[in-house]
Amino acid sequence: MDAELFxxxxxxxxxxxxxxxxxxxxxxxxxxxxxxxDWARPPAGLRTVRTPGGGTMTARQVCLGRHWYxxxxxxxxxxxxxxxxxxxxxxxxxLGRRAVTDAxxxxxxxxxxxxxxxxxxxxxxxxxxMHRDSDEESDAPVVSLSLxxxxxxxxxxxxxxxxxxxxVELRSGDLFVFGGPSRLAYHGVxxxxxxxxxPELGLAGRLNITLRVSGP
Numbered sequence: 001m002d003a004e005l006f007x008x009x010x011x012x013x014x015x016x017x018x019x020x021x022x023x024x025x026x027x028x029x030x031x032x033x034x035x036x037x038d039w040a041r042p043p044a045g046l047r048t049v050r051t052p053g054g055g056t057m058t059a060r061q062v063c064l065g066r067h068w069y070x071x072x073x074x075x076x077x078x079x080x081x082x083x084x085x086x087x088x089x090x091x092x093x094x095l096g097r098r099a100v101t102d103a104x105x106x107x108x109x110x111x112x113x114x115x116x117x118x119x120x121x122x123x124x125x126x127x128x129x130m131h132r133d134s135d136e137e138s139d140a141p142v143v144s145l146s147l148x149x150x151x152x153x154x155x156x157x158x159x160x161x162x163x164x165x166x167x168v169e170l171r172s173g174d175l176f177v178f179g180g181p182s183r184l185a186y187h188g189v190x191x192x193x194x195x196x197x198x199p200e201l202g203l204a205g206r207l208n209i210t211l212r213v214s215g216p
Contacts (some may be wrong), residue, residue, distance in 0.1 A: 137215025141179025
């Protein structure tokens with residue numbers, strides 16, 4: 001929005017979970033979008049994720065560094081075209097550490113060697129159910145970056161998928177980091193606000209990029 005009664009400011013949603021609005025400027029958003037478009041091309045490109053129960057996720061996904069599938073990691077797209085997963089670029093690791101430093105402080109970023117990225121694409125009808133990012137062996141903070149359409153990001157507790165939770169509006173360029181006591185908190189995306197992306201970005205839909213550390 002061009003003008004708001006109350007400007008958006010950094011907020012701690014829970015212990016170790018911080019929302020930083022407008023963390024990526026317009027140039028950084030365009031550069032990241034261009035990279036996502038390259039990664040989405042086959043082989044090992046954007047795919048529909050199938051769940052063990054036979055259903056499909058409505059958000060489509062491409063992975064870097066290691067390929068995520070329910071519920072583990074592989075070096076190839078084992079549930080897709082079988083191609084080797086695309087490499088995780090070194091500059092992404094630097095971006096992740098900078099994000100954690102800005103959100104949680106330098107101590108939280110120390111030693112965090114980010115090596116996995118999950119890029120999820122949401123159209124206006126896509127959703128993400130409440131889940132935990134628990135397939136990594138590392139407890140390093142998860143870094144979440146948003147591009148395109150705004151969404152409702154629901155952040156809950158480590159104990160249950162149900163209430164209590166906090167709903168946060170994530171817009172293009174926003175950063176959300178969760179680590180420490182909130183590292184294994186349940187979270188999801190119950191709604192995407194179609195048509196809210198910055199027009200100059202040239203993206204219809206929402207891209208969410210999460211950076212993670214696989215561990216030993």
